[in-house]
Amino acid sequence: MRCPFCASPDTQVKDSRVAEDGSYIKRRRFCTECGSRFTTFERVQLKDIMVKKSNGIVVPFEREKLLNSIKIACKKRPISDERIDKIVSSIQRQLETTGEGEVSSREIGSLAMEILSSLDIVAYIRFASVYYNFDTKDDFSKFIEKIKKEVLDEKESDEVLTKSYDKCSLDTDFSPAKKDELF
Numbered sequence: 162m163r164c165p166f167c168a169s170p171d172t173q174v175k176d177s178r179v180a181e182d183g184s185y186i187k188r189r190r191f192c193t194e195c196g197s198r199f200t201t202f203e204r205v206q207l208k209d210i211m212v213k214k215s216n217g218i219v220v221p222f223e224r225e226k227l228l229n230s231i232k233i234a235c236k237k238r239p240i241s242d243e244r245i246d247k248i249v250s251s252i253q254r255q256l257e258t259t260g261e262g263e264v265s266s267r268e269i270g271s272l273a274m275e276i277l278s279s280l281d282i283v284a285y286i287r288f289a290s291v292y293y294n295f296d297t298k299d300d301f302s303k304f305i306e307k308i309k310k311e312v313l314d315e316k317e318s319d320e321v322l323t324k325s326y327d328k329c330s331l332d333t334d335f336s337p338a339k340k341d342e343l344f
């Protein structure tokens with residue numbers, strides 16, 4: 162494996178560890194050229210997934226990209242990195258077993274939102290607000306009204322939603338990337 166810092170091809174594995182559930186192997190690597198340390202993960206990939214974007218362009222599925230999008234949506238929420246990793250693995254596995262060589266970005270978005278909606282409402286709203294690419298506050302309010310009916314218990318909904326809205330609109334760390342950059 163080439164060093165990501167200095168591009169030297171000469172790196173060594175210092176330590177290998179199998180995940181508790183056996184789903185991946187984590188390797189600590191060391192660059193003999195520049196001394197940097199980095200980690201790689203070895204996972205099963207059942208087949209190559211191609212993603213058809215909304216603009217029609219087809220690109221290879223990038224696990225890291227989806228992982229980062231979900232990580233950003235879950236920022237400062239009580240969701241561990243391990244949990245997020247499992248969410249992404251679950252989405253990836255579902256995509257691999259659809260039987261089709263190509264999946265639409267819409268399918269990936271739906272899978273991610275389905276999981277997030279049952280996991281954490283704030284993370285769900287953040288992800289959805291980028292995914293749906295709301296242009297106006299009005300679009301966003303309509304969406305909030307919709308999920309209020311779908312997901313939330315009326316009693317706690319107003320407070321949670323107000324907080325979520327503040328987080329979405331004021332949290333500058335959650336910069337609304339373009340929909341096509343989510344995964």
Ligand SMILES: [Zn+2]
Pocket residue numbers: 164165166167168169192193194195196197
């Ligand atoms: Zn190096």
